[in-house]
Amino acid sequence: MNVIYILCLRQLKRYFRARSRIIGSLGQPLLFLLAVGFGFGPTFKKAGGGNYIQFLAPGIILMGILFTAVFSGIEIIWDRQFGFLKETLVAPVSRFQIVLGRTLGGATVAIIQGFIILVICLIAGFHIEKPALFPVALLFMFLCALMFTALGTAIGSVLEDMQAFPLIMNFIVMPLFFFSGALFPVHGLPKALQIAIRVDPLTYGVDGFRGALGEVSLFGIGMDLMILGILTVILLAIGSYLFSRIQL
Amino acid sequence: MSEMIEVHDLVKKFGDFYAVDHVSFQVSAGEIFGFLGPNGAGKTTIIKMLTTILKPTSGSIRVDGHDPVRDQHQVRSSIGIVFQDPSLDGDMTALENLQLHGVLYGVSAEDRKDRTEKLLRLVQLWDRRKDFVKNFSGGMKRRLEIARALLHEPKIIFLDEPTLGLDPQTRNLIWNYIRTLNKDKNITVFFTTHYMEEADRVADEIAIIDQGKIVANGVPGALKELTHSESLEDAFILLTGYAIRAEEASTSDRMRTLGKVWGRR
């Protein structure tokens, strides 16, 4: 058995054992799907936007992935606090292997969470228009999961305790979600908002994921994939670098 | 006899404060070396430097012939550590904690299986092997940590207050096992403790450290002779004085309290 695999497995076991966490982190996406989805549906249709659930679901799925992934990465803070991080850091293995195992594990957990939300969306009336493109949709889920776990890893490597957690939620995670175009179409918006949307990595995730599920993609799936791929690599590099610099 | 640990003129400063102040000592291969000192003396800080966790400000260290700063990997594969603070994953079972450790240290699946059973039986946790560690008592956790540190059969084992909070039965059991290992497999043991009779009984060699400096070292008998004391405890107090060391709560303590405030599961 190898180091990366066993650390990955650990993340998965922890996830499946914390049932309250699975259900807890389904709450927010569900709330958005039901309240915003069905609440805004009629207005959206009247404005000529079509079926709002079709538009909203991809964004909600990625929202679930975003939250779970960042949280998985941030778990480093707990491991540090409860001492377990030491055990891995003094082992004769490279930090890179450790961070890779943790990140892959966290990303897998986030994808599973995404799948659960996808199933809920299907039950709520969402259709996958182009099943043939589903593998591409999976790729988007995977890249988002990896990218945001790496982001969580980066944050968790720098912070020493959970005091900053509300700060991270309100100034990183929530903005990433709200400025991603998950909730509303991005054309015809004020300039400032446009810029915020353009610099939000999740925008390209949502756009491409939507395209792959059969809705309209604004930037084109290829472009989205490329931008997302590059950003994922960059965040993975930053996450591993910061993790490798953790001092006990 | 070759030297397993060689420390020369070791210094660690935190800001302007000398936590370790020009310390030199040696530990021979196969020796049981006891490190004693009041709270805040610098014991843990020295162990951290010996075990690659902390970089020294200056001075030189050799552990099994390797420099913990430059050859981290080599040093890490020759040592086992029981930290002063807890370091288990409470959300995993005893078995899983050991399995992960074995994989991290490259122990083959077969050896892992054999040794896990042997060690867990020894620390009397075999019946609880499938229980989550968070449900263990303090003493059970400590026993598991000791078993874990021995799983990869290190050449040197560092034990930072290994018997803290353990009942006399368990302390006996554990020390007997460590001594057996020390005899049979020639494992070098480096430990700290605040229990003087324990140190007197098990250590071949003792160093007493106070305020970052070694104030005396030698075989337990020599320390008692030096101070004309009956017990090691008297010798210790004579050497380090009666004053109680004021210690601020460390950051990790504060973080642990915070963890509780946040009510993690």
Ligand SMILES: Nc1ncnc2c1ncn2[C@@H]1O[C@H](COP(=O)(O)OP(=O)(O)OP(=O)(O)O)[C@@H](O)[C@H]1O
């Ligand atoms: N990261 C740090 N930053 C600043 N000061 C530190 C740090 N780590 C340790 N110290 C200080 O160094 C001194 C030695 O601490 P150390 O933990 O080595 O003591 P110790 O001998 O292990 O004590 P104890 O018996 O209480 O465990 C203490 O005064 C402590 O406050």
Ligand SMILES: [Mg+2]
């Ligand atoms: Mg200490």
